[in-house]
Amino acid sequence: MKNKKLLFIIVAMSLLVIFSSKILAKTPKYGGEVTWGVEGDPSSLAPFGILMNYAQIGKQLGYDSLVEYDRDFNVQPALATHWENPDDRTWIFHLRKGVKFHDGSNFSAEDVIYSLTHMRDPTDLDATAASVDGFMPSIESFEAIDDYTIKIVTPAPDATLLGWFAWSRWGIITSKDFYKKFTPSKEVNGTGPFKLVKYIPNDRVVYEKNKNFWKSDQPYVDRITLKIIPDEATRIAAVRSGAIHGSRVSSADLIRPLENDPNIQIITGVTGQTRVFQISVKGDGKPWNDRRVRQAMSMAIDRKDLSNKIYGGKGTLTGPVPDAWGVYGISQNELRQNIYLQHNPDMARKLLASAGYPNGFEISIMVPTNQQYEAIGQVVQAHLAKVGIKAKIDKRENAQFGAAYRDGSYELFVNAQGFRLDPTGKLNHWGAPSKAPQKYWYDYPKGWNDEALKVMFDKAVSTFDLLERSNIIKEIQRRVIEEATFVYLVNPERLDILNKKVNNWYTDFIDFNQPLRTIWLD
Amino acid sequence: MKEYILKRLLLTIPTIFSLTVIVFLLIRLLPGDVIDAMSGGELSIDEGRRKMMLDRLGLNDPIIVQYGNWMKDIFSGDLGVSLRNAQPLREVFLNALPVTLELGIIAAFIACIIGIPMGIISAIKPNTLIDVFARLLGLIGLSFPNFWLATLLLLFASLYFRWIPGLTYIPIWEDPIGNLKQMLLPSVVLSFQLMAIAMRMTRATMMEELKQDYIRTARAKGLNIKTVVNRHAMKNAMIPILTIASVQFGYLLSGSVIIEQIFGLPGIGWFFLQGLLDRDYPVVQIMALFMVCVFVFVNLFTDIAYAYLDPRIKYSVN
DSSP states (O other), rough: HHHHHHHHHHHHHHHHHHHHHHHHHHHHHOOOEEEEHHHHEOOOOSSSSSOHHHHHHHHHHTTTTTTTTTTTOOESSSEEEEEESTTTTTTEEEEESBOOOSOOOOOHHHHHHHHHHHOGGGTOOOOTTTOOOOTTOOOOEEEEEEEEEEEEOSOOTTTHHHHHHHHOOSBOOEEEEEEEEETTOOOOOOOOSSSEEEEETTTTEEEEETOSSSSSTOOSSSEEEEEEEOHHHHHHHHHHHHHSSEEEOOHHHHHHHGGGTEEEEEEEEEEEEEEEEEOOOTTTOTTTHHHHHHHHHHHHOOHHHHHHHHTTEEEEOOOSTTTTSSSSOOOOOHHHHHHTSSHHHHHHHHHHTTTTOOOOOOOOOEEEEEHHHHHHHHHHHHHHTTTEEEEEEEEEEEEHHHHHHHHHHHEEEEEOOOOOOSSSGTTTTGOOOTTTSSSSTTTTTTOOHHHHHHHHHHHHHHOOOOOHHHHHHHHHHHHHHHHHHSSEEEEEEEEEEEHHHHHHHOOTTTTTTGGGGGEOOO | OHHHHHHHHHHHHHHHHHHHHHHHHHHHHHSHHHHHHHHHTOOOOOHHHHHHHHHHTTSSSSSHHHHHHHHHHHTTSSBOTTTTOBBBHHHHHHHHHHHHHHHHHHHHHHHHHHHHHHHHHHHHHSSSSSHHHHHHHHHHHHSSSSSEEEEEEEHHHHHHSSSSSSSSSOOOOTTTHHHHHHHHHHHHHHHHHHHHHHHHHHHHHHHHHHHHHHHHHHHHHTEEEEEEEIIIIIIHHHHHHHHHHHHHHHHHTTOHHHHHHHHHOOOOHHHHHHHHHHHHHHHHHHHHHHHHHHHHHHHHHHHHHHHHOOOTTTOOOO
């Protein structure tokens, strides 16, 4: 009897220890300093203007917007606690009270008005601040109803507005007169979980915990340093040595030796970074104005081979909107069934012959000078050669690439389309030309045009019902894949390597290291 | 001699001036501008806005006005501002300079204290084990690219010692020990090539010198090999070594893009490359001007050192 009692106590104690350790393991711990490796210099931390992704990675810890995406990609309240639509063009945002900026000033409607004014047109702020044409939703007017209520009116019903703020890339909220009171390129005054300590270009960005953060239980770590390390091998060595806590890597091959490292965890997942061939139409539009040619190119490409050779097999099929994007993406199953995404060189040759190119033709593929994109160009070059399309790889560094993109002096280019505010942001090449970031295709004389698609696009922007909206967006994608207006390649998984002490990291679909805001250390 | 130095110093002025013009024009010949670099292949900017931005940045001004503005910035000492982020370049430059200078000086020091003695020993004892070892090291130093060596060392250190040099730059005046710990590995990697060059050059010239009649005479009158090398051969052998080493030293001082990036050191080379990629003309101009000055003054110093090493050298001042 006594033994039974003892056994019971031992079992009960063991269970308690096991369960409590499980519970404890999930309870975030406070404190500690994190150093994170980032690939490029932010260059500027200014809140508005055409700043590229490293700028957003550099500043996102300090800023918030009206709403935010959670890790499951749902829009959640942030600086706005709730919102309502009295009609389909009007948005009333109720702002959070008691929020303080990092300089101690109170957040109120006048800060939102200041930020909205300048995110829409930042050109009066500094020389390099230009508005982000093609992405920001049209806004007819906005006003403060009182200190904590904002009214925004759009010229037409626009379901993308919440996505714009949740994306926060160019839609963050800063304090009134920020550009007058601070040095925007190297100072931050937001309401975010971390306060900027210093930014040393090409070296590091240091943040410390914002003790007055409006989410009173966050952030967990005391300090985050973003260390700029462009060299991937160095970042991997730094994680392995413990010099940094984690970093993104692009090469699956390089991290294979880390798979059995007891100190390292590898986290992979899909983001919104589709790899795509974008086409430019010049002169008489040939050969790209014939859809059989475009379809032949799409069918000539072996996407599985591309994924295996460049992404270690971690690249999935994709349409314009990645399948992991909530209800908006076409499923992998459906994409696999789509004949235009299947590798079919025989059909590709037939299509080329019927279009009048039995012996193929010569093309030039512009790629950014980056190992990954050059490799995509080379793999695809080999695929196209098998159907008679002789492709020349034209490597351009970033500014050259940007200049060619601007004036249309290219034929085809390989690009990564990052996450955009809303699924319609991934389709805006086919929507209203005023929104299209790339003008040398859509509506270009003798280029490609599809009035029905334009109507569908406008409907997708103005439809609020989720199911109806997702159906329209999927329909547009099916049409774009069939027309092969751009040739979508693969959507590679993001790879992050982390020290095992790091908790609460996840693959962030938006791709700006958002999880840093909520990580904690063992 | 004084007159010569003065004349050489005066000659540096037109040299540097003409190079500023070349740098200024060359960077503007590259396709794309700072706005293209910022917008890349994803964003588009309305033509009217683009023009306004170029106007504000002064990039639509006549080229002579832009050059004049740059000269004004140089002579005022503030060096202008970055087009990309409006950072004052004086601050950027003064932050990057110590990193590069320290890296270059330590690398050159390591290269010289190892390379030159090794070359001498190798020349004195040709075809011995030590000579073979030195030549092998020279071959490795010349043929192995330093980025490969750097990556290999980092991989090795992180894999077997779970250690890599500190990635956050520590200025020498804040923590000299921490700074040296951080700079040693990149400096060693950077020194390899110069070490190999110094070793090979020393060996070759020293062997040549040791065959000369005056060396034979010195040995015949009873001087030991150490004195012969130190007092006679060394000084004569130094001229070609100095010529090659000073040019290489110029390269080290003007920044090593790859080593700086691999070891996360924010030096001149990295800023220069970043500026070039961003089409941030003022950044490129100021970093290039610094590199030009390094080479001009290293060459000047080398010429002056010739006269010290070989009094037979007489300079024409006409």
